């Protein structure tokens with residue numbers, strides 16, 4: 001059954017031709033294979049595709065496909081808004097939404113995978129779309145169970161703003177996806193300014209949990225660091241980040257801010273040299289650091305921007 005749904009990605013039970021007709025009819029009477037409805041797809045000049053999808057109660061979420069040759073990364077939403085309220089994030093400005101059900105999470109994957117057809121050999125999934133996945137842990141867990149029938153959990157990354165109960169829940173799973181943590185500032189004071197949730201889950205407690213996180217062999221924790229001009233982009237900040245993560249098998253994704261002048265007129269992306277210097281400083285401290293310029297910047301690909309555009313657009 002999972003093979004038909006995830007591998008063959010069929011839209012109806014009737015297409016599951018190796019099942020007896022009576023079973024297919026029974027399934028169709030009692031279950032649905034509903035998928036989110038695609039309202040809009042925008043393709044960026046860099047090949048990434050951003051989807052606006054409507055769920056059955058009319059709520060909309062965003063999902064993104066990022067291509068890299070024969071590889072694709074599918075970015076899924078776990079909630080229809082976000083209560084975490086990061087001050088640089090359009091989804092955070094929208095406020096809390098509802099938790100997505102497991103079928104709504106997997107549905108995004110199915111829709112985007114069908115569009116890729118046979119053009120990719122490898123697919124990764126990241127939970128970096130709308131919402132905080134670890135605030136929807138139970139449904140996330142069910143969705144991971146389904147997705148991991150098709151994909152190795154090594155190819156699935158759950159990104160969190162640092163929800164401690166959720167990190168402990170993840171740590172206790174017998175089979176774990178990869179973990180990414182949005183760090184974004186090297187100290188508690190500044191982290192709280194841009195990530196209010198940090199007041200509830202302070203940096204020192206977060207790092208106690210991360211140091212205790214049972215990493216499988218060869219795995220690392222990814223730290224995401226959105227670089228904001230004049231706020232967290234100094235070389236001294238890079239050195240402080242290096243001290244903070246020292247001893248944790250990790251890599252740092254330095255993400256120059258995806259500017260949004262309408263929502264955040266005061267937040268700017270640092271110049272290229274500043275970004276390079278920041279990443280170099282991390283590397284000099286012995287860390288693996290990559291710079292991730294936003295994909296799909298020309299189509300508002302940061303989380304929530306497309307839906308935000310719709311709700312901000314004059315009617």
Ligand code: SF4
Nearest residue numbers: 082085086089092131
């Ligand atoms: S960055 Fe992530 S956790 Fe923060 S408000 Fe946006 S969706 Fe929520």
